[in-house]
Amino acid sequence: MKRKNEQSVPRQEERLQKVLARAGVASRRHAEEIILQGRVQVNEEVVQALGTKVVPTDRIVVDGLPLQLPQKEYAYYLLHKPTGYITSVIDPQGRKTVMDLMKTIPQRVYPVGRLDYDTSGLLLLTNDGDLAHRLMHPSYGVEKTYRVEVGEKIPEQVLKRLEKGVILEDGKTAPARVKEVSQKGRGSVPTYEITIHEGRNRQVRRMFKTIGFPLITLKRIRFGSLQLDHNLAPGAFRALSQTEIRQLRQTVKLT
Template structure:
């Protein structure tokens, strides 16, 4: 297999993203052939070296898993929860491969979330520099028109900086104060869509992520998942400049 950076080995094993793997190393939780490694940048051959995280040997993933999942409302975006709350891991208890989620959706939101054991893809897909666009279908309460849409496009200053939509489309109006809109955004800040909309005096009734880059939710029902097809995976890898 050859020499590979230690954080990439950990990520490829499905333990954590490369950034999180660096922190594991700095925290002294990673050992190679019995020796704790606390410096970043080391390269090893995972088929020769015995690499452990928290005392557990890594298993090199020879096959990759890429899943699209429709997260239901009320499910938190973690693979386990010590408090026993409904989480993503509850839907994948029969899988032997160690999955982790790509990004998050808050508990009250639903829709498309990706799961994989490919740490490099997950790292890039959530890194701001790649600017993956996400599309949301949002049910809102309040008056909505061009002026509000323009404000979303120009940006609204929130407590943690400017929030701006890349595209806003009125899908349909149920009544004067009840609308469905589509919003495209590339950010991943906490509750960014909800905070953007609510800062303009509107109320979010329902929030559904329908696209993640080139991956589309389609008509998949809540709680169901599917394997990404080869073209979807190629499109995503090309977007993330992954040519494997």
């Protein structure tokens, strides 16, 4: 079930009553009764239709308590997404997806948010639906940092436009933090890091295009408390440490 005004999530659907049963709430038949009684909410909406299907990133609440699948089933991976892959589980057009890079893992996980086909960098994949929901929800303001390359140096007064927010076709962006990180020496490409907490479609690309400096490359290097490893090659992934998982959950006030 999809929230209004929320990022698109790859659809790997499962019947709601089956999810409730797997979480130990009740038997499948009793779970159907609980749904019919209006005791279940999906993404803050009461659901009473037995045919309702949900995905792992949906937030499910039963009798006012968030649904928690057994902790042992949770998995968390950090992928260095290369360009040329789409952030989806399945692509009807037959393009390569990030799941093609994750075939060796035993769990079924899902991307949290999206990186464009031409964007590389840090991508979190997990089956922890409650964490994924909060990380993508705008009310938690999870920060994302991108490293960008442009064709020429951007004047300081133009950078300040990004810091104050620029007008896009879907409204003004929230203030961003921007700094130059260009390498010294001849032939170096003007490089900047920009930190935002919104999640609009192709937002960073549109922001730089608006100020007259289209991007050459775009790479996400930080997501919440997670940092992209310098030694993690494009296309490679690793499991998160327990410390990273704990810090990430603390970021969105999950204990």
